[in-house]
Amino acid sequence: DNLEDAAKELSRLARNIEQMVSQMDRYSKEAGGQALQRMAAAMRQMMNKLQQLEQKQKRLSQRTQNVQRQVAKRMRKALKKKLRAMLDKQLGRVGKIQKELKSIKKDLGNDMRRYRMEPTHKNLERRAQELHRMLKAGDVFESLQSVRQFQRRSTWMKYSIQNVERFFSRHRKHRVSAMRRSKQSMNKSTDIAGKIRKDLENIF
DSSP, X not given: OOHHHHHHHHHHHHHHHHHHHHHHHXXXXXTOHHHHHHHHHHHHHHHHHHHHHHHHHHHHHHHHHHXXXXXXXXXXXXXXXXXXXXXXXXXXXXXXXXXXXXXXXXXXXXXXXXXXXXXXXXXXXXHHHHHHHHHHHTOHHHHHHHHHHHHHHHHHHHHHHHHHHHHHHHHOGGGHHHHHHHHHHHHHHHHHHHHHHHHHHTTO
């Protein structure tokens, strides 16, 4: 039993009733009362069957709608679970970024303030904290905005580190290794941010 079969049966009965009405009009002129009574009884039977089929179709329709709602609910639940797992993965990546930022702060030390990199580094720390908060809250759109802003600031930080590294290679060679470690940490942070951004953009 399904909706399509019920609809076909309804259509067939409707055609039969139309034919019987036409025949009744003709018999009323030709055959007389007895034939009309038989036709009327047959029509009542067909009308009862038609009503039963309509009720059956309604029940089938309601059952189909219930199934559709249940399937949609399960799909939403599965998607929500999948999304949460993906966001948790990004949270782990943010933790790695924060670790690299701490390494940069340790390696640069007072040189960060001396060569005016401290404001940019603090901005990156705030962006990472904000990204962590948005991901934990499940706000995909704001998380995407945060990681984009982090990438923009990280580009400037990389440029600053490279400039200071070139200066150190000529005038403060004992600090070159620390600058190179900082540059590597910044490159790692930027790469990780790029992966986060790609995953978040794939949601839309």
